[in-house]
Amino acid sequence: MSESSTPEAVISMRAGTAALGGRPVLRGVDLTVRRGEVVALLGANGSGKSTAVRSVIGQVPLTGGGVELFGTPLRRFRQWARVGYVPQRTTAAGGVPATIHEVVSSGRLSRTKLRLPRGADREAVDRAIELVGLTDRAKDSVDALSGGQHQRVLIARALAAAPELLIMDEPMAGVDLASQEILAATLRAQVAAGTTVLLVLHELGPLEPLIDRAVVLRDGCVLHDGPPPKAVGQHALPGHDHVHPHAASEPVRTGLLS
Numbered sequence: 001m002s003e004s005s006t007p008e009a010v011i012s013m014r015a016g017t018a019a020l021g022g023r024p025v026l027r028g029v030d031l032t033v034r035r036g037e038v039v040a041l042l043g044a045n046g047s048g049k050s051t052a053v054r055s056v057i058g059q060v061p062l063t064g065g066g067v068e069l070f071g072t073p074l075r076r077f078r079q080w081a082r083v084g085y086v087p088q089r090t091t092a093a094g095g096v097p098a099t100i101h102e103v104v105s106s107g108r109l110s111r112t113k114l115r116l117p118r119g120a121d122r123e124a125v126d127r128a129i130e131l132v133g134l135t136d137r138a139k140d141s142v143d144a145l146s147g148g149q150h151q152r153v154l155i156a157r158a159l160a161a162a163p164e165l166l167i168m169d170e171p172m173a174g175v176d177l178a179s180q181e182i183l184a185a186t187l188r189a190q191v192a193a194g195t196t197v198l199l200v201l202h203e204l205g206p207l208e209p210l211i212d213r214a215v216v217l218r219d220g221c222v223l224h225d226g227p228p229p230k231a232v233g234q235h236a237l238p239g240h241d242h243v244h245p246h247a248a249s250e251p252v253r254t255g256l257l258s
């Protein structure tokens with residue numbers, strides 16, 4: 001591909017360094033995601049995957065290097081409606097009783113700002129709920145949902161603003177098989193519509209066919225940046241020592257409710 005036809009970078013981290021609790025966690029990470037790409041960020045537990053995506057959205061400050069979103073340095077970036085973020089293992093409930101519809105509607109606030117919601121906003125919320133297959137549960141409290149359904153609500157909340165860039169941290173973790181299939185279908189639809197996606201994953205799993213490129217971290221450094229490790233999965237990569245939270249002998253813990 002010639003230089004001029006290369007799509008622009010939606011995420012660009014250059015030589016990113018970050019520390020948590022006084023310990024270096026990112027040690028010079030280069031991470032580029034171009035428009036329309038689906039990139040998986042892989043690596044063992046503690047390799048820095050979550051920290052890298054949290055640095056991309058400004059939740060963890062970099063101590064060195066820099067990040068640009070849509071070509072704008074992060075400190076000047078204000079167009080957050082263009083970015084949807086689904087954090088790792090969290091709950092949509094937050095102790096406040098809320099319906100699925102209310103939680104998903106909150107994801108639209110970055111678009112509506114201080115004005116009243118319009119028909120288009122309501123339609124976007126209904127569409128996002130429908131995409132994740134929860135239309136018939138829309139008026140139910142999120143407290144009554146399974147972990148997988150919770151995750152679907154969080155993804156619908158991120159999709160309600162119709163983001164151009166979707167960042168998801170381990171979207172399949174603790175998600176039951178039925179929900180995994182719905183999430184994979186939802187993601188396929190987003191990718192087909194041209195959404196740029198950065199996914200933190202501990203294995204490629206059912207999302208493998210969607211992934212254009214894999215960036216593998218080890219100990220805060222990029223170990224691999226290129227084609228996803230096809231078929232063999234991440235387990236065949238050097239340095240793989242990821243501990244699986246859901247070994248077959250253990251009950252599946254959602255992690256979203258605790």
Ligand SMILES: Nc1ncnc2c1ncn2[C@@H]1O[C@H](COP(=O)(O)OP(=O)(O)OP(=O)(O)O)[C@@H](O)[C@H]1O
Nearest residue numbers: 020021025043044045046047048049050051052202
């Ligand atoms: N708040 C914190 N304070 C101190 N150290 C932290 C904090 N959060 C994470 N760390 C450490 O930073 C390192 C990187 O963590 P990070 O969550 O980015 O890794 P990860 O690759 O996403 O791991 P996992 O697959 O377990 O989610 C780990 O060693 C972790 O223990």
